[in-house]
Amino acid sequence: MSLLERTGVAMTPGNIRTRKLSTAVVLGIAVAAVALAAVVVFGLGIGNWVLVVALGGVFYLAGVYVAASRVEGRRAARNRTWSALIHSACVLAILPLASVVWTLVSKGMERLDGDFFGSSMNNIGARDPEGGAYHAIVGTLEQVGIATVITVPLGVLGAIYLVEYGRGRFAAAIRFFVDVMTGIPSIVAGLFVLSFYVLIVTPWFNDGRPGFSGFAAALALSVLMLPTIVRSTEEMLRLVPGPLREGAYALGVPKWKTILRIVLPTALSGIVTGIMLAIARAAGETAPVLLVAGGGAAINFNAFENNQSSLALFVYQQAGDASRYAPARAWTAALTLVALVLILTIAAKLLARRNQLTR
Amino acid sequence: MGDTSPRSAETGTGGTLTTDGRRGSAGGGVPPAHTPDSPGLGGGGGLPRRTRFGMESGFRVLTLAAGAMVLVIIVAIAVFLISKAVPALRANTENFFTFNGWSPNGTEPRFGIAALAFGTVLSAVLALLVAVPVALGIALFLSHYAPRRIATPLGFVIDLLAAVPSVVFGLWGRDVFINPVRDFSVWLNEYFGWLPIFGGDGPFGRSIMLGALVLAIMVLPIITSLSREVFLQTPAMNEEAALALGATKWEMIRTAVLPYGKPGIIAAVMLGLGRALGETIALAMTLGITFDISANLIENGGNTIAANIANAFGEANDTGRGALIASGLVLFAITLVVNMTARAIIYRRREFRDSAA
The missing domain is CATH 1.10.3720.10 (MetI-like)
Known part of the structure; x- marks a missing residue:
């Protein structure tokens, strides 16, 4: 953790800039990306909702990159993309692990008795x-x-x-x-x-x-x-x-x-x-x-x-x-x-x- | 602690607290002529002589023996594996390294590790291809993105996951995870079947892909916790310097954190590779045990050295056991080389030594 974050100094590269992509626009891009993915996937009939999510993620990354490089500049856009990727790595890893825990408990309770x-x-x-x-x-x-x-x-x-x-x-x-x-x-x-x-x-x-x-x-x-x-x-x-x-x-x-x-x-x-x-x-x-x-x-x-x-x-x-x-x-x-x-x-x-x- | 100088090791002060083992010589005293110092100063003349069989040397030898045990075990592993493997290799009627099959129990034993070694390397490399980017992402998230109250418990959970036994992941892989992987395989086969790795016409499911993905989930915690430690060690000065020059967060990570942590990342990946190569039970439960060298990732099949040992051990006779031990020897050699390389990289950067336990 850097000194800047510890001391709470407000001058990080993220807010020195005046022009910033607003949260509403980012949300809008997300919705549009998922909608586009749904149209593509179900329109062509090439998959189910899993593919919609995966494709939607790709569209979202591309959309945010394009929008942010227009508004904030290319470096900030790259920063956003990587930040999104790092966060999604976390989600991606937690899914199977949650599944392991869930099955372990739900299937394991079946025979959890004194006889066992x-x-x-x-x-x-x-x-x-x-x-x-x-x-x-x-x-x-x-x-x-x-x-x-x-x-x-x-x-x-x-x-x-x-x-x-x-x-x-x-x-x-x-x-x-x-x-x-x-x-x-x-x-x-x-x-x-x-x-x-x-x-x-x-x-x-x-x-x-x-x-x-x-x-x-x-x-x-x-x-x-x-x-x-x-x-x-x-x-x-x-x-x-x-x-x-x-x-x-x-x-x-x-x-x-x-x-x-x-x-x-x-x-x-x-x-x-x-x-x-x-x-x-x-x-x-x-x-x-x-x-x-x-x-x-x-x-x-x-x-x-x-x-x-x-x-x-x-x-x-x-x-x-x-x-x-x-x-x-x-x-x-x-x-x-x-x-x-x-x-x-x-x-x-x-x-x-x-x-x-x-x- | 100065054990080389007799003065500090032999506990001066005229024998108030010396042990019984050294009492005799301490009582007798050492003639002043033997000590260069004048006997009146610091009680040097009263120093007990170093005895050969005192508690001190006895304890020292005991610890030395315990330490040397590690070297003895490593050598013994190699010696005993070789001694049991050689008779089976002599009896083998095919080339051990190039033959593609495993039937060592007949009157004419035929076995070779070509397909097994291929499967071992393929599944381990695939697992790392999946696990490393995700693990580095999580490590960066934990060290630089997440707020502290999320990072601490999440790091704790990741550490716990490293402790979950592999047989549990194997069971989950064959009972639960196989369903989404089979669906995904069918989908890949339908749209990307023109690629040889996704070709074939089924059945799908118990494939190299399932094994590699389960393996990826298993090595994820190790790579994550090692590289998180390394990222956390980045000097704050470097990070602040990058930020002060106007770098964005990602540019700071790319220019300050990643270069500093590079040897640590490489070592973490190598350790993960060593773990993936040696993993047995999870792969024995998820792969579809066949003996062919095929680049197809989604059709039932695949096998590794370790999984083959677990599967074929039950019906092995004397030669069969020897053959399995011979394949284990190859696995031992491979993992030894991988681990030694990883450790050598860690040792070159001493800072990382303590974090890479």
Whole structure:
């Protein structure tokens, strides 16, 4: 935001000029554009109201450009056109997103009952309208929980290394590859755990057969969560004021104790925010769970043995199911998943707002 | 924090607060001959000697190991994917890079990623063509056009959208969004059917166009929030200078905001590209899984490396899994290159580093 807008000085380029296109003319152009578009479209019979709106928008832009360059000059006309385009980009983006939210709520409410949260898909055939996502919710919570337990110590310690100890090329390389790792596709993380854990490690304990499990999914989710947690923790640790550390050193506190007792608690709320965002992202991942957890219809509390499902995987499987009751289950599970993820995200953002360390 | 100098790291003051691990050497004291300073000043003579296995070095090694874990994981991904891909590639009876089809489960495995790689790149590029202008428009709206009480909640909503799982977008794409896209495809086919990309005679709907549009909606929030951050960082001096010279708002944006934010925009687009290339489930649910290289955007068809992995994994045997892992390796390499380029651009302009998390 510029100084001009902040201070409310009235001399912006828009009103120094004396001659200005009046609002009435702009409105008139808009009405004429839509009318012209309607005549063209319905007259030729080449489309419906969507085309009228699209064509009307084009006519409006052209009309305003011509009128404004007559009255205000070409530069002001160009300004108007771009401003209109930027505003319409916003509208264009909000339409599909509103549609997503609307369908999610309207279709998701259909099966939102106690049965859905209290039963699994075990022994549910194509003709049964019952069935629920209890097993999937259990799977999601266990997998995300294990992944968090693995990743949080690793990620926070890694971030401490980058901020407090890391110097030179090695630390720079780690920092660079943390950023690169953020962009690793989730399916590649799934394939990695598949080729490493499921196909190589588990056959040792499993009579030579690969064993799919919720733990394998948790490992894949850890690979996805690690860079996010390292990155957000690193940023938070950097915000801790240097004098705090120096004060501790001056009192004779060793460095490791300074980090654990002074630096980490100061940055704690920010670190927790980052962790919650990472959890939210991991909870919505489908592809790695599909590859290494195997999915399953029954409730399985043991994450280390046998197939397990997850909410995201449940949505995917129900969406591909031929049963006519499956779509309702898929939408309700999607609504549950989005609610879970959004609650985590919003809580994280609210926590971040209370954080005293700001840039 | 000066951990290289033993004085500050080893916590002076005669061992009032030292740890148990270092007690022994602190109690014994260091002979004055070892310290260049006179022992009476600042208690230098009482400084504990650096021990090899104290808490300090132990903690340091612990954090170093955690940090190095990232490099280990990246290398391990490459190593294990290669180790599982090689046997399948050996068994392949066709050229992996040029063959156009996927039947790795038979006695004579035949598979190649030509069509998959083509579909991956085509859908990602189309998605970016749609998403980038719109995302930049929204970013400019949020940073320079919208009043603050609209910009803050709208920015918050955009951030929330980045958190919506891809499977939800996939479900919405195949259940809801497919209807308008099918209507639009039929319309395009009727009036622009003479163009090869809009040709064909149906059925329409589960096409590259649907997949690319869903993908565009998914990468929109990422590109928007990154480039908004960059636009907000434009120095107010530059903007005011442009306005003071009589520039209109758009001229100010074009001459001050966009040039300043260019590296950030490029990086945001590259990160969006990396995300689009690797997207799996949404495309597995919206594309009509075929194996042909066709520029037709609206007929049922299209496939990507990631979507093929999700779809073909269920019925894959050992060789089939190896083949899918081999295609995943290619995807890993592509996204690694794209992401490294994006990060290198961001790193060259250090100002943007913090915003591009």
